[in-house]
Amino acid sequence: MSSEQDHLKETDTEARFDFKKEESSAFQTEKGLTEETVRVISEDKDEPEWMLNRRLRALKQFQEMPMPTDWPGQPDLSEVDIAEIVPYIRPDVDVRAGVDDWTELPDEIKDTFDKLGIPEAEKNALSGVGAQYESEVVYQNMQERWEEKGVIFMNMDEAVQKHPDIVREHFMTKCVPPSDNKFAALHGAVWSGGSFVYVPEDVTVEMPVQAYFRMNSEGMGQFEHTLIVAEDGAEVHYIEGCSAPKYSAFNLHSGGVEVFVGEDAHVQYSTVQNWSKNTYNLNTKRALVEAGGRMEWISGSMGSKATMLYPSTVLKGPGASDNHITIAFAGEGQNIDTGAKVYHNAPNTKSTIESKSISKDGGRTNYRGLVHIADGAEDSSTSVECDALMFDNESTSDTMPYMEINESKVDVAHEATVGKIGDEDVFYLQSRGLDDDDAKQMIVSGFIEPITEELPIEYAVELNRLVELEMEGSLG
């Protein structure tokens, strides 16, 4: 173990050194979005022509598409004005130093991390394995033993340079084309940073690959792109964490995640998101799954002012399967609109969606999901389960599933329940000596347990602490 840690340190230094050499000064684009901005970003990254062309095409699509405003009960996006967003910030040396030294962090973030109870070493590991600050990945590291097996884990910008063939084939082509929605188009135009994970045929990466994204500047947009390609029979677990401190102006996070799950491959994508409460989190995540492949999405959506995020899976080949496990927590002023989409496009495909939400102090959660079973996808089955827990009548919780069934030989089940926290449960715990807050806290922990038990321990701890913070914050 100690040799591994030494190795971590070594590459750490190396990466920092390289970074300094390449980029000695900070750079950022102007507010707003023009063709010029896109060209400047591309040029600053020294990108090949084809990538620039993709960006420009996406920009055009972005400009032509209307804002999504007519969904029933959707979050208010009127504040999201692209003209007020700085789409690209390359962090300078000083800022980067700030990242590496946790004591330099603003008190609010530091407190948060302290309260999260993530040990000092863990903080470093989170920032160190793959960390994005503003628009650029500032640190990237992968253990040698995976590298030897041909596994690639690097930041997306680097991948464009080093693995153009794989990237060119998969990047926003068949999985998430920019035409998918307005924010996917925006993402396609100004994307920067993110992770590239490639696992060759029949290789199993036993340890999770981790990346952490932080947005630090006021009024910025973060647009990291994550591309995961798991070849036939490969197996990988990718974990992503996100956070941003709070400012008065709004921030925009519009990431893109594309996952290719080869035949009989297995990809698990876990994320705990804790954006600041002025962030609009408008993401597009999708997986394409070949025959016999398995995709798992596990996500906790805690922060943000408004989230619109519906990870989707296209089950392309016979026997492909998908699991979604999601939890959303909306406190004061928050609107978390999230769910899952699954397209059953082949026979014998299976999906399960398990969604839990908690709303409190005027928070608003919404499950918006779509299950589509195509004609010919016989013997497919899907089950959707949504549970919502509410604390007060200032809060709102909606469940809006959509089911499109074009095939008769299927098994489709959807179930949703809403309820308040059980007075009897609280009373029972109080009678055993817990105070009111602790009792509620315990009930919530129990409520979300099906989610936390799927997460690696440090993320489970993080999620639990985040829930605790939300609970405390509202009580204090």
Place this chain on the structure above:
Amino acid sequence: MSGAQLPANLSAQTVREIAEKRDEPEWLLDARLDALDALESLDLPDVIQTPGRRWTNLEALDFESLVDPLDQADETERTSDEGVEVLTFTEALEEHPELVESAFGSTIDPQENYLTALSAALFTTGTVVYVPEGVDAEDVTIRAEMNSRSLFSHTLVLTEQSSSVTILESIESGAESDADARYFSNLVEIDAGENSYVQYGSLQDLDEDTYSYSLKRADVGTYATVNWIEGNLGSRLTRSDVESELNGDSAETKIVGAFFGHGGQHFDVNARVWHNAENTTADLVTRGVLDDEARSVYEGVQDVGRDAWNTSSYQRENTLMLSDESEADASPKLIIHNHDTEASHSATVGQVDQEDLFYMISRSIPDHQARNMLVEGFFVPVLEEIEVEEFRDDLEELIAARLR
């Protein structure tokens, strides 16, 4: 703006003609004319949309050829029970002018959407059921036959304090008309007074060249109960909305729906409830079967308002698919603004259980018969909810006829 093309003879003049012929009061003519004017700015009713799909194509309604406002004919039999008044709309205007004036449009705004406005402007038939305080009525029936290319109907049900009534309504196509397509529109408003009880059953068995639109809505008062039964078997395209607004404390509602589609039928069936007061209860149950290339769209909404303390709200929808070419789309929605709520919904889609089928065939029941028995069995939970025997028998018979 729907942009739908209207027939040339649809004008203020036409509307005046309809009103004059029926000797209607000024206020109703005005309401009709306002509705007509509003057509320009109104949209068709909302239809569920998901990426790349619109679940029901109401734009396909070609009013230019479907609607002839001056040629509307129906034959409607109305039976009444002691103490309750069951009147044609025109009779009611004469006998209870104030009552009709205050009730008309109070539950369904005529200008709610394009189709309601069209209906309010043009309706020529309809029924007013008036149940005075304390009266219990069991046998009110309204059996209507549509004998023209288009028919617009408007029904009002008013129950006073502590009264009760059971109403059965049915609509079917009558005499052949030369039109190759027809349009039937029906608006039903129920105003259920305090502590009153209304059971309103409706059976639609129009021929399969007919396009039908119905919006039925109840304003349920304190301690009142409105139970809806909505059976849909006929028509080419059915858009049916059944809704209860629980506006009084301890109000209750049940919406029971059944549909059976075959051929190229399309059903857009919706059940919605708004909990606007304390201690209200709702139960939404819908079962549908689809054969051939039939298509169903279901939306169920349970909306719990901010002041709806101690709400109980349940919804379940099940669709049985008998054919690979059929399509069943569903969206059961929960909108919850008050945490003091117990709510759940569930929806399932599937085919006839193969094991059940095998079991029955192994007991020497022929294939086809076994399947039919299972389909009939599938409707049982819905049939059980129907308290009126006559209605249950009608529905069962229609289901059996379709299975033959």
